[in-house]
Structures are given as structure tokens and as C-alpha cells.
Amino acid sequence: MKKCSWLIIIATLTGCSSSPPLVGGNEFYRIFPSPGGNGPVPPTPEEPGLPIPGPGGVNRQTISSNAPLPVPKDNPSVSIMSMSGAVLTVWGRHRNSWLWGYTPWDSNSFGELRNWKIIPGKTPGTVRFVNQGTGTCMTWGVGISGDGGFIHTTCDPRSAVFDFHLIPTLNGNVFIKSVDLNRCIRARFLDRTASSPYAFEILQAECPKPGEKNIELQWSISEPLRPALAAISKPEIRPAPPSLPLADGSIINNSDSNNISATQIQPVIY
Structure with missing residues (x-):
């Protein structure tokens, strides 16, 4: 009985100290998808400052799928968009949190979490992606089981785990290959339906060989997503x-x- 009382007290204190989104039913599960077991795990709803995805107005920008590859020494700020239209983004700000994909209109509250600065990698001919909202670096993560995904964590200039090769495709897009893992970044979207969560899973995948289907592995390195300044x-x-x-x-x-x-x-x- 005493143990049950303590559990009730802890649950009450936890509930009072956080402000989870006031959503329920199907909408809650569209915002916080159930872990698939092979990759990303959503952040907890109680995380301070957690942006909440969902439909919203956004200044839609023209994003070219055939933009030239940026030169690493220029350290450009970019967005990384899959062929589904979802951009690669940080969601939970805590170190070692998973990366996800969101369409620009479902992630208007994310701000700079959707943008990345490209810097030269430790390995010659590679780049690193530093998140504009957190200052952390992209790298691979170990999933609960299965393929695993990608995370953001504290940058270490001495480690090659943050290095990626940009492999050009014939249509001007790129495959993004982890040097340390020797695998590519995949945005899962071909099996999505109207009831799918707002989030797109970002997974590890074998880099494609000639003749293999690879649309989920193609990415466009494009202009950063920022509000446009209208002439008034x-x-x-x-x-x-x-x-x-x-x-x-x-x-x-x-x-x-x-x-x-x-x-x-x-x-x-x-």
C-alpha cells in the first residue's frame, strides 16, 4: 500500500511539473507516433520547448531539386529535403535525440531546427551537418532493433562518426552516406497513408547499387527554410x-x- 501511495505522489508531481500538448485520440498519435522498433523514438511530450508539428500556414519557398552541390569551404546554411517533400530536422533538443522528417507546412514551429550548416569533415572529401537550432552534429544512432536511424549530438572534430559523403545522382540530387557506418540516409515514405503520423521516419539503409530503386534515399541540398520578408x-x-x-x-x-x-x-x- 505504501508503495502504491509513492507511485501516486510521483505521478502527481510529474504531471504538475510538465505541460504536455492538449491533444488526444488520433491526433496525439499523429504527433507522437508509436516507435516502429527499427529506428527513431519520439521525444516525450513533456520535454521543455518541444515544437509541436501539425498543419499550419507557411511561406512556401521554391526549393530546387537540382541545386548545385555546396562547396564545404563556403559553410553554407541549407535544408535537406527528401523526394517526399519532408525536410530532415531535429525534433527533440536533447543530445542523442533522433532526427525526423517533416514537410515544411507541418513543421512551421520548428524554426532553425530544420536548417543545417555544412562544414568540412575530418575525412578528406566529406562534410558535416551542424544543426542551426542546437549547434549539434548529425551522426548515426542505434535503434531498439532493426535498421537504426540518425541522431544529433555534441560535435567532436577528432571523430569521423560525423562525416558524410555526398554522392551525386544523375538528376542533381544526392545520396548521403555515413563514412563511419558505410550506409545511407533513408526517408521512409512510400508506404505512407492519409492517417500516417506527421513525422517521416529517418532510417539507415544500404546505399543503392546501379539499377536498384533508390527514391527514398535521394536528397536535395537546398536553401534554408526561413520566413520570407514580404513587401508591404x-x-x-x-x-x-x-x-x-x-x-x-x-x-x-x-x-x-x-x-x-x-x-x-x-x-x-x-
Whole structure:
């Protein structure tokens, strides 16, 4: 009985100290998918600052699937998009948390967690991906069972576990191959349905050989996902020009029905 009392107290304290999303039923399972046993495990709903995925407005950007490969020395900031339209992103901010895929319109609250800075790897000819939201590096992770997936964790310049080869494809996309693991990054999406979770599983897979189906292993290295700055037309009230004499000597004044307005509203583009 005493043990049960302690369990009730701990559960009560835990519930009071966190603020999980106020969702239930099918929507909860769309946000927090059940682990498939072969890769990513969702973060706990109580994690502080955890972004909640779901449909939302977003400034849709034109993202080319044939963008040129970035030069590592330029250290560009990029998004990494699969052929499904989902971008590779951090979800849980804790070190060693799994990476996931989300479409831009389902991850508008993620912000910079969806963007990566490319830097040169330790191994010649390789790159590393540093998350713009956490400052952590992408590497591979061990799953509960099966294929495993990819995680983000503290960067170590002395270790090659963070190094990736970008292998160009004929259509301008790339395969992303882990140097340490000798396997490629796969976004699972061919078996998705309308009731699938918002998240796309990011898994390890054997890098494709010539002639093998590989659409789930293709990635586009594209511009970072950030809000676009819209041009706003703001009215500005300016005084009208002074009254001018006409040829007959009369002056246009405010009492004329067809007069010049005392003020002019002119749009100004900022």
C-alpha cells in the first residue's frame, strides 16, 4: 500500500511539473507516433520547448531539386529535403535525440531546427551537418532493433562518426552516406497513408547499387527554410502642394468641388 501511495505522489508531481500538448485520440498519435522498433523514438511530450508539428500556414519557398552541390569551404546554411517533400530536422533538443522528417507546412514551429550548416569533415572529401537550432552534429544512432536511424549530438572534430559523403545522382540530387557506418540516409515514405503520423521516419539503409530503386534515399541540398520578408505597401499622409493661380488669376481652394485634396495618400513600398 505504501508503495502504491509513492507511485501516486510521483505521478502527481510529474504531471504538475510538465505541460504536455492538449491533444488526444488520433491526433496525439499523429504527433507522437508509436516507435516502429527499427529506428527513431519520439521525444516525450513533456520535454521543455518541444515544437509541436501539425498543419499550419507557411511561406512556401521554391526549393530546387537540382541545386548545385555546396562547396564545404563556403559553410553554407541549407535544408535537406527528401523526394517526399519532408525536410530532415531535429525534433527533440536533447543530445542523442533522433532526427525526423517533416514537410515544411507541418513543421512551421520548428524554426532553425530544420536548417543545417555544412562544414568540412575530418575525412578528406566529406562534410558535416551542424544543426542551426542546437549547434549539434548529425551522426548515426542505434535503434531498439532493426535498421537504426540518425541522431544529433555534441560535435567532436577528432571523430569521423560525423562525416558524410555526398554522392551525386544523375538528376542533381544526392545520396548521403555515413563514412563511419558505410550506409545511407533513408526517408521512409512510400508506404505512407492519409492517417500516417506527421513525422517521416529517418532510417539507415544500404546505399543503392546501379539499377536498384533508390527514391527514398535521394536528397536535395537546398536553401534554408526561413520566413520570407514580404513587401508591404504602407500609406503615408503627405501635405498637398500649395494652391496655384490659374490663367484667369483665380486660385484653386478647398471650396471647389473639383479641387485638389488637402492631403494625398501615396503608397510607399518599404
